[in-house]
Amino acid sequence: MEKENRFWQIVFLSLPMAVFVILIIWPLTSSFYYSFTNWNGFNSDYQYVGFDNFIKILTDKLFYQAAINTSIWMVAAIFLPSLFGLVLALLIDSSVPGGSIFKSIFYLPICLSAVVVGQTWVWIYQPDWGLMNTVIGFIAQEKFNYAWLAKPDTALGSVILAWSWQQTGLSMVIYLAGLTSISEDLIEVCEIEGASTWQRIRLVIFPLLTPATVVVIALSVINSLKGFDILYIMTGGGPFNSSDTLAMHMYNESFKKYLMGYGSAISVVLFLIALTIIRIYFKQLKKVDEIYG
Amino acid sequence: MADIQLPHGTGAPSAKPFNPWPVVIFIILSILAVLFLAPTVGVLFSSIKTTKEIAFGRLWDFPTSVYWGNFADILSNPSVQGYFVNTLLITVPATVISITLGILNGYVFAKLPFRGSGILFLVIISGMFFPPQVILIPLFRLFNGLHLIDTLWSVIFIHIAMGIPICTLLMRNFFATVPNALREAAILEGASEWQVLTKIALPLSLPALAVLVTLQFTWIWNDFLWPLIFIQSDEKRTVMLGIVNLKGQYSVAWGVQGALSLLASLPTLIVFLFFQKYFIKGMTMGAVKG
Known part of the structure; x- marks a missing residue:
């Protein structure tokens, strides 16, 4: 029996593991190797340059800018869609008429690609005929011509808004599922005991939604770490690198300037950041697991 | 009101x-x-x-x-027709194969655990969390060496690999809910593990498969980064690259871009509507169970 099991383990695992090791694990480890070289993407003769690339990172002003933007992006891209999703879920869960139609409307953007979403929002922010300026112009009763994506002050924020628009539906659906698992009796008890709506949400519903929050945050972390496509489409990291993130910076250095050694060093830093966030997350998850079983 | x-x-x-x-x-x-x-x-x-x-x-x-x-402009444009064909040629095989590999992995982790399989499972699913930029450069070099750059194969291969973590996770969780007694009874009757997997476990896991088809199809169809890196010539472009490329072809082509965006979104919308019932259930399984 033991032998039989061993046979099937090998038969089943060999192909998937081979693919995984060759296309994920091996590239991941060799990223570390390339980060110590000055490879340019084409020549096969490149040198080992020690910690040069990492020293360059420390003096790279654009890297700092990108690191700051990445933190802003991560915090906003995790927090905003989760909060919007929770609010929408609470509103829809209040047995409002047409709930399922609302659910579909808010969920729709998730099916669209980052390219389509990015391009659509470029039109919303378009200075001459974009929706944003049209609406502001209508309210202010005078022509409004602000170039949202071309101004360093608003470029990153504008992309974050577009991103939140797309991601909100996902957290809403997960919170809705979490809400249906909360027993009606409990809510009724709250009403009998005279708890206000806000007290009910804050003290009863939200704590019971913790498992849903765990899933929402996990998905947001995964998605926001990968938030490259929409930035590439909407701003390309500009203007003047004001919306550059580490992923964007890494792409530009490697595939625009062909500094693949330096690009590898940035990707190693990106990897270490991701690793740290994931470790923090799993630690919190363990705490939650201990409390909620 | x-x-x-x-x-x-x-x-x-x-x-x-x-x-x-x-x-x-x-x-x-x-x-x-x-x-x-x-x-x-x-x-x-x-x-x-x-x-x-x-x-x-x-x-x-x-x-x-x-x-x-x-729409007439878009549909009569031969390169746009090519974009759709290419995207389909990438998305369908990559979806099917990544799910197949996830099934094989998931079955072992759920039903045939061994010493260290728990850690191996964690290593695989942690692949989900990392930004793809981390493996971009070595993969570019690997595919360049294999002369796979500017072929659809490069994009198919990477999507198969990138799909393994999520497919493994979902299939393992689903197979775990299949009662062990069912498997043991079948083994006693003389069935092989392969037969248990294909005749018992898989037919019970159709909801999980529906979730994975939706997720993988949508993700691969909509992907932009990998084709951007690996594809260079116009004949090999995917739809998402094509939308971006249209900007270059015409100086201002908002109407044409809108029409192409709409057409490019239809396949994922259709897949989503088709599997919607299972999809939302499957995505939220974790949220309810904790």
């Missing part, structure tokens, strides 16, 4: 102390829904308006007439 309140007033099991709320919430949700739909409606409008109309600031006006020229 008054008629909306009616169904709540009549026959509600417990009279709620705050009656104006349903109406207020309905109005708030309606306003939010309009705001949420605006971008999508913008794409819809742009596809049936001429670029000149859009340039004159009439994109957001309700269309008085429908202009089909954008």
